Amino acid sequence: MMNLYGDRGNVISIQKRCEWRGIPVEVVDVRLGESIHPTGCDIFLFGGGQDREQALLADDLSGSKGADLRSISAAGGVVLGVCGGYQLMGSHYETADGEKLPGVGIFDLHTEPRKPDEERLIGNVLVRIPLEDGSRGEIVGFENHGGRTRLDGAAPLGEVVSGFGNNGEDGTEGARKMNTYGTYLHGSLLPKNPWFTDRLIETAIKRTDDTFELEPLDDGVEKSAFESVSARVRRG
Amino acid sequence: MANALQNVRLFVAILAARSAQLASRALRAGGGSTMPGVVSRRVDPTVLTKLSKRLPGGAAAITGTNGKTTTARMVSHILRTANVKAVNNSTGANLVTGVTAALVADSTISGNPRSEVALFEVDEASVPKVAAEAELKLLAVLNLFRDQLDRYGELAYLGKVIASSFGDLPSDGSVLLNADDPLVASLGREARKAVYFGVEDSSLDMGRLQHVADSKSCPVCGVDLKYGAVYMGHVGTYDCPNCDFTGPDTAYRATSVRFDGAKATSFALSAPDGEMEMKIQLPGLYNVYNALAAAAVASEMGVALEDIKRGLEGFGGAFGRVERIQAGEKEAFLLLIKNPVGFNEILRTFVAGETSGAKHVLIAINDNDADGRDVSWLWDVDFEMLAESEAPREPFTVSGIRAGDMAVRLKYADLPVGDVVPDRGKAIKAALEATPPGETLYVLPTYTAMLEIRRTLSDLGHTHPFWEDE
Numbered sequence: 001m002m003n004l005y006g007d008r009g010n011v012i013s014i015q016k017r018c019e020w021r022g023i024p025v026e027v028v029d030v031r032l033g034e035s036i037h038p039t040g041c042d043i044f045l046f047g048g049g050q051d052r053e054q055a056l057l058a059d060d061l062s063g064s065k066g067a068d069l070r071s072i073s074a075a076g077g078v079v080l081g082v083c084g085g086y087q088l089m090g091s092h093y094e095t096a097d098g099e100k101l102p103g104v105g106i107f108d109l110h111t112e113p114r115k116p117d118e119e120r121l122i123g124n125v126l127v128r129i130p131l132e133d134g135s136r137g138e139i140v141g142f143e144n145h146g147g148r149t150r151l152d153g154a155a156p157l158g159e160v161v162s163g164f165g166n167n168g169e170d171g172t173e174g175a176r177k178m179n180t181y182g183t184y185l186h187g188s189l190l191p192k193n194p195w196f197t198d199r200l201i202e203t204a205i206k207r208t209d210d211t212f213e214l215e216p217l218d219d220g221v222e223k224s225a226f227e228s229v230s231a232r233v234r235r236g
Numbered sequence: 237m238a239n240a241l242q243n244v245r246l247f248v249a250i251l252a253a254r255s256a257q258l259a260s261r262a263l264r265a266g267g268g269s270t271m272p273g274v275v276s277r278r279v280d281p282t283v284l285t286k287l288s289k290r291l292p293g294g295a296a297a298i299t300g301t302n303g304k305t306t307t308a309r310m311v312s313h314i315l316r317t318a319n320v321k322a323v324n325n326s327t328g329a330n331l332v333t334g335v336t337a338a339l340v341a342d343s344t345i346s347g348n349p350r351s352e353v354a355l356f357e358v359d360e361a362s363v364p365k366v367a368a369e370a371e372l373k374l375l376a377v378l379n380l381f382r383d384q385l386d387r388y389g390e391l392a393y394l395g396k397v398i399a400s401s402f403g404d405l406p407s408d409g410s411v412l413l414n415a416d417d418p419l420v421a422s423l424g425r426e427a428r429k430a431v432y433f434g435v436e437d438s439s440l441d442m443g444r445l446q447h448v449a450d451s452k453s454c455p456v457c458g459v460d461l462k463y464g465a466v467y468m469g470h471v472g473t474y475d476c477p478n479c480d481f482t483g484p485d486t487a488y489r490a491t492s493v494r495f496d497g498a499k500a501t502s503f504a505l506s507a508p509d510g511e512m513e514m515k516i517q518l519p520g521l522y523n524v525y526n527a528l529a530a531a532a533v534a535s536e537m538g539v540a541l542e543d544i545k546r547g548l549e550g551f552g553g554a555f556g557r558v559e560r561i562q563a564g565e566k567e568a569f570l571l572l573i574k575n576p577v578g579f580n581e582i583l584r585t586f587v588a589g590e591t592s593g594a595k596h597v598l599i600a601i602n603d604n605d606a607d608g609r610d611v612s613w614l615w616d617v618d619f620e621m622l623a624e625s626e627a628p629r630e631p632f633t634v635s636g637i638r639a640g641d642m643a644v645r646l647k648y649a650d651l652p653v654g655d656v657v658p659d660r661g662k663a664i665k666a667a668l669e670a671t672p673p674g675e676t677l678y679v680l681p682t683y684t685a686m687l688e689i690r691r692t693l694s695d696l697g698h699t700h701p702f703w704e705d706e
């Protein structure tokens with residue numbers, strides 16, 4: 001698993017859920033100025049930062065690092081971008097100072113800064129994600145972003161049940177393209193949404209072994225945390 | 237004539253504030269400490285400037301993410317010990333209105349302060365406003381951590397906001413900065429006169445950057461800093477490998493830090509006036525920083541080292557931060573959780589240690605505005621350190637609006653999850669019942685959970701409502 005400036009809760013979540021099943025995991029931290037290749041990694045977590053760091057990250061990703069990430073995604077690699085990471089996966093991102101930062105360009109979307117009369121979008125979120133079998137899965141998290149993301153053709157990750165999502169207007173949240181996911185949800189995202197974590201793990205391993213099936217775990221603690229937050233979000 | 241009119245306006249402002257104060261007390265609006273400030277400012281917008289100019293010893297302010305309440309109270313205690321009459325704003329009233337209210341309450345009807353000096357704790361974002369009006373002789377910046385993200389968006393920006401106020405200090409004014417916090421130390425470049433404090437003790441090195449590190453990149457050029465020692469969070473000794481930015485020389489220094497479990501901490505203080513052994517009745521490295529900053533503020537205000545020592549050593553701790561409550565044959569030890577760095581310090585000091593014996597622990601996490609609505613930070617707390625410690629311990633009882641999140645966090649640190657009781661009142665009752673007579677229950681609540689737990693303890697007859705001992 002490769003961790004690019006990511007969220008610690010997400011890293012721990014994947015790591016533990018693999019360890020508990022006897023799947024060995026190694027976490028490679030890739031920092032500013034460090035190259036992605038050679039990876040040998042199956043899952044890529046992409047976090048982000050505050051405005052000033054976003055500029056440094058955009059710069060860092062403008063060369064081969066961004067191109068590598070793009071080709072990993074295009075080849076069906078499992079990538080999860082959260083908040084600032086998600087924003088940088090679009091075509092461009094504009095900071096509060098009006099600086100236009102180029103994105104990696106995995107998703108066909110862009111992010112505008114909030115206008116002076118607009119609030120930051122902060123709060124608990126509940127999102128419904130359409131699944132391949134026609135059913136829907138739910139995830140909960142916390143969002144805190146000033147930027148408004150507009151989808152310019154990218155498919156959303158899901159629909160907002162409660163909260164703001166991409167821009168607080170069109171009811172969409174995040175983006176998805178094959179096995180690459182972008183979302184504003186942290187909280188951290190993966191610990192309280194174990195089915196989604198397992199989906200990342202399973203997809204990643206299936207890419208090399210398509211007979212692989214993930215052993216179920218006892219998720220009682222996670223499920224009751226999910227329930228209490230989602231009940232709270234629904235109440236408003 | 238114009239001057240007389242100015243005085244009349246000030247007089248009316250103070251009068252209006254007095255009646256607002258009486259009204260809010262009558263309504264038991266609890267705290268009620270900013271209303272008089274709002275009212276008096278409406279009558280006379282220059283009330284703060286006028287009153288602070290009349291303070292014989294001038295005003296000082298303390299800001300920063302962590303420890304400003306404790307540090308301000310330490311300084312107050314030192315000043316009292318040194319027989320210097322000082323006016324303070326109350327906790328929770330740390331915006332410009334609260335600062336104004338404090339000065340108005342302290343002054344006579346004719347607009348003369350009764351105190352010699354003023355000492356304010358000021359919310360980080362309110363520093364420019366307060367500095368523009370209050371003629372600060374000294375502005376101390378303790379640290380800048382990320383738990384303010386909810387409120388301000390960005391740490392580097394917050395640094396800029398604070399530095400923007402330096403130009404408003406009077407010509408004999410100075411800023412006092414934590415040299416070990418890179419972002420805070422870098423603000424010194426914007427100041428006419430900067431004085432620094434810091435800790436120098438390699439035995440405190442955590443050996444690696446804690447996961448909570450916020451500003452581990454160079455505040456000047458953005459490259460990752462190279463740390464010699466990491467004391468807590470992003471605080472430590474550092475150099476930039478790329479530019480000339482490095483930890484500045486300190487005028488006030490703590491060395492040879494020794495922790496005596498939950499009760500006391502000692503260190504050697506060196507100051508421009510000399511050196512002295514300090515023993516404070518508070519645990520943890522964060523309190524060493526608070527005490528060091530308090531000593532530096534007091535010394536810069538002209539207090540002698542002997543008085544600083546007596547004041548610090550007699551200081552008992554601020555409300556709610558660390559508090560022991562006798563509950564029948566048992567004891568409840570309340571330790572307020574504010575952010576991951578503080579949480580790590582508490583775990584390191586009380587829970588991981590093999591001698592301190594925190595056997596019974598209740599953690600209560602709320603996510604109201606005053607606690608921080610985003611609980612992601614729980615993942616930055618190093619619970620993993622407990623999985624390695626051998627101390628005998630019962631599974632933690634978990635409570636609060638976010639009890640579920642806390643339970644998940646413990647599970648993913650491979651720690652046993654005990655009872656999950658979201659209701660704070662029920663949880664403290666059950667946890668006390670499960671604590672054997674003669675033993676101590678360690679209670680680790682976030683701010684609003686602490687208020688609720690205290691209320692329950694009070695209802696059980698174990699303490700008084702908090703407004704009575706403020």
Ligand SMILES: [Zn+2]
Binds near residue numbers: 454457476480
């Ligand atoms: Zn530098």
